[in-house]
Amino acid sequence: MASYIMRRLLIAIPVLIGVTIFNFIIINMAPGNPVEMFVNPDATPAQIELEKERMGLNDPMVIQYFRWMNSLLHGDLGYSYSTYEPVTQVLLERMGPTLLLMGLALFFGLLIAIPIGILSATKQYSKLDYATTGFSFLGISIPHFFLGLGAIYIFSVQLQLLPTGGMMTLGSGGGFVDRVEHLILPVFVLATGIAGKKIRYVRASMLDVLGQDYLRTARAKGLREFVVTNKHALKNALIPIITVIGLEIPLLIGGAVITEQVFQWPGMGLLTIQSIMSRDYPTLMAINLLTAVIVLVANFATDILYSVADPRIKNN
Amino acid sequence: MKHLLEVVNLQTAFQSEKSEIIAVDEISFTLNAGETLGIVGESGCGKSITSLSIIGLLGKKGRVKKGNIYFDNEDLAQTSESDFRKIRGNQISMIFQEPMTSLNPVFTIGNQMIEGIKLHMKLSTKEARSYAIEMLEKVRIPRAEEVMKEYPHVLSGGMRQRVVIAMALACKPKLLIADEPTTALDVTIQAQILELMRNLKEESETAIMFITHDLGVIAEMADKVIVMYAGQIVEEADVFTLFKNPKHPYTQGLMASIPHIEYEEEERLSSIPGTVPTPQNMPKGCRFHTRCPYVTEQCKQERPDLFQINDTHKSRCWLVKTEKHNKE
Ligand SMILES: Nc1ncnc2c1ncn2[C@@H]1O[C@H](COP(=O)(O)OP(=O)(O)OP(=O)(O)O)[C@@H](O)[C@H]1O
Ligand SMILES: [Mg+2]
Numbered sequence: 001m002a003s004y005i006m007r008r009l010l011i012a013i014p015v016l017i018g019v020t021i022f023n024f025i026i027i028n029m030a031p032g033n034p035v036e037m038f039v040n041p042d043a044t045p046a047q048i049e050l051e052k053e054r055m056g057l058n059d060p061m062v063i064q065y066f067r068w069m070n071s072l073l074h075g076d077l078g079y080s081y082s083t084y085e086p087v088t089q090v091l092l093e094r095m096g097p098t099l100l101l102m103g104l105a106l107f108f109g110l111l112i113a114i115p116i117g118i119l120s121a122t123k124q125y126s127k128l129d130y131a132t133t134g135f136s137f138l139g140i141s142i143p144h145f146f147l148g149l150g151a152i153y154i155f156s157v158q159l160q161l162l163p164t165g166g167m168m169t170l171g172s173g174g175g176f177v178d179r180v181e182h183l184i185l186p187v188f189v190l191a192t193g194i195a196g197k198k199i200r201y202v203r204a205s206m207l208d209v210l211g212q213d214y215l216r217t218a219r220a221k222g223l224r225e226f227v228v229t230n231k232h233a234l235k236n237a238l239i240p241i242i243t244v245i246g247l248e249i250p251l252l253i254g255g256a257v258i259t260e261q262v263f264q265w266p267g268m269g270l271l272t273i274q275s276i277m278s279r280d281y282p283t284l285m286a287i288n289l290l291t292a293v294i295v296l297v298a299n300f301a302t303d304i305l306y307s308v309a310d311p312r313i314k315n316n
Numbered sequence: 317m318k319h320l321l322e323v324v325n326l327q328t329a330f331q332s333e334k335s336e337i338i339a340v341d342e343i344s345f346t347l348n349a350g351e352t353l354g355i356v357g358e359s360g361c362g363k364s365i366t367s368l369s370i371i372g373l374l375g376k377k378g379r380v381k382k383g384n385i386y387f388d389n390e391d392l393a394q395t396s397e398s399d400f401r402k403i404r405g406n407q408i409s410m411i412f413q414e415p416m417t418s419l420n421p422v423f424t425i426g427n428q429m430i431e432g433i434k435l436h437m438k439l440s441t442k443e444a445r446s447y448a449i450e451m452l453e454k455v456r457i458p459r460a461e462e463v464m465k466e467y468p469h470v471l472s473g474g475m476r477q478r479v480v481i482a483m484a485l486a487c488k489p490k491l492l493i494a495d496e497p498t499t500a501l502d503v504t505i506q507a508q509i510l511e512l513m514r515n516l517k518e519e520s521e522t523a524i525m526f527i528t529h530d531l532g533v534i535a536e537m538a539d540k541v542i543v544m545y546a547g548q549i550v551e552e553a554d555v556f557t558l559f560k561n562p563k564h565p566y567t568q569g570l571m572a573s574i575p576h577i578e579y580e581e582e583e584r585l586s587s588i589p590g591t592v593p594t595p596q597n598m599p600k601g602c603r604f605h606t607r608c609p610y611v612t613e614q615c616k617q618e619r620p621d622l623f624q625i626n627d628t629h630k631s632r633c634w635l636v637k638t639e640k641h642n643k644e
Contacts, residue, residue: 222405
């Protein structure tokens with residue numbers, strides 16, 4: 001096990017380096033530059049040129065990359081071009097809200113998907129099964145921004161039940177209830193997407209398991225159908241689902257970009273959009289690196305979890 | 317004496333998309349405590365469906381359409397599912413054909429053993445554990461205590477089948493249904509398992525329904541035998557009579573096709589020319605007439621009943637009826 005973890009870590013290093021190089025090139029290829037975004041619009045081209053020179057933006061890309069990498073290795077992610085705050089501090093501020101949103105969305109998405117997926121499989125071809133399939137297609141195919149705007153229109157604008165966005169009511173200090181109210185709509189939007197996809201996986205995986213001989217053995221013991229389904233079948237059905245959940249994490253980060261934008265949720269997704277708009281290279285590089293790390297960690301955690309859940313894997 | 321199990325005119329049907337398929341029909345037999353009943357017949361003749369009907373595990377699509385299954389004076393065909401669960405795994409147990417897939421891969425042997433014991437014997441987890449170890453030792457599993465903590469995949473097929481047998485016998489069932497318990501195992505392991513079952517039977521008064529398509533195994537294990545063909549019983553006799561004096565042409569065919577050297581099952585049974593009719597296109601008249609060497613016009617038109625030859629011998633064949641008639 002220890003050697004396996006070591007090997008995975010060693011593989012992760014070149015992957016991460018590759019990711020940073022790739023991102024660096026893409027970011028620098030984008031038209032426009034940070035100076036134009038934040039200098040006084042009256043500035044002359046000469047002044048802009050001077051500023052670019054001062055920030056090192058005129059140096060060859062390779063030099064810029066190694067300068068960035070050098071500071072990274074010294075634990076320094078640089079300063080944001082738009083707010084002049086240290087990038088590390090900005091990221092730390094923004095990570096919390098995003099993790100909260102993602103975590104809750106994943107939790108509620110699965111809380112809906114697993115029982116409904118099971119029911120849908122045990123009652124295959126029933127009305128409930130068809131209704132579930134319909135719902136899950138809807139959940140998959142409605143874009144997040146559309147569902148988000150629709151939810152805001154209904155619950156915030158028309159019914160005035162929930163806030164339109166943000167993490168708390170400005171100036172209120174943010175009590176628990178206030179924060180929960182702000183969470184409901186974005187979590188609902190993300191969780192709907194997750195549930196839509198996961199219901200299909202849980203159903204398919206459960207159907208695979210329901211025909212297995214060992215369930216007949218379990219029934220022959222006189223166990224109740226509830227135990228047969230939720231103990232004997234479910235644990236087997238969840239094993240392939242672990243992988244699918246692991247693969248969901250990167251998609252969730254992508255989904256959060258849109259959802260955070262729609263709800264003005266002050267997380268990494270919103271930061272990403274803001275950084276792109278202002279050509280904030282240091283922040284963008286840091287976000288990309290962090291995203292890559294999260295994806296790698298999620299994949300790794302998935303593999304570990306998989307081997308914990310499936311006793312047949314541990315031995316090899 | 318009242319029989320432990322009395323099946324009367326059992327008919328089991330499956331709902332398919334278009335129509336209803338009658339998988340087994342007119343099944344009647346009795347079984348007493350301590351007796352072993354062998355059931356033989358080609359693949360698809362309804363051996364498993366008969367036993368699944370008795371233990372009430374036909375699934376959503378299947379149901380007992382007609383007939384009665386009296387077990388301990390209770391008609392299992394009429395019993396509610398919740399009452400049936402108290403009998404299943406407790407008074408009636410079943411061992412299935414496939415040892416490799418009949419244990420749940422993600423739970424330990426101990427977990428799967430204890431489950432049924434706790435359910436029916438109302439023991440605490442600790443008591444159930446030590447009882448489970450005792451049962452594993454009884455079916456001669458070495459290192460029983462450690463095996464409790466193992467997952468099924470580390471055990472061989474023979475060992476898994478022993479675990480399944482231990483599980484089935486744990487609650488001291490009055491009736492044990494063994495559906496081809498050794499077919500998937502190699503010959504030496506097969507012999508060990510059969511030996512084990514014989515010993516266990518001698519210790520308790522358990523009645524056994526032993527299903528196989530291997531007549532050799534029947535000769536070794538059974539007291540009386542039912543031969544099934546195309547969803548029906550075609551001959552019933554005690555084991556000596558059946559081997560010495562088989563009356564139904566199908567049984568005779570089965571006997572004749574036992575080779576002296578071991579062949580593959582399929583090869584040996586296919587030496588009766590033709591194939592088994594499917595439930596969807598049962599021939600008119602006797603179900604066996606398409607393959608029968610003694611077929612007459614009557615066989616093609618009229619369905620024979622299961623004629624009583626003597627107290628212990630029955631055969632579903634017009635020839636038997638005629639022969640008996642001529643004698644009288
Ligand atoms: N779920 C089902 N739906 C419809 N028909 C079924 C179903 N299960 C079994 N049958 C039919 O019932 C008949 C008897 O099947 P059964 O499994 O009892 O045969 P068997 O004698 O046990 O054969 P084998 O030796 O191969 O185990 C077969 O013709 C089969 O087509
Ligand atoms: Mg069978």
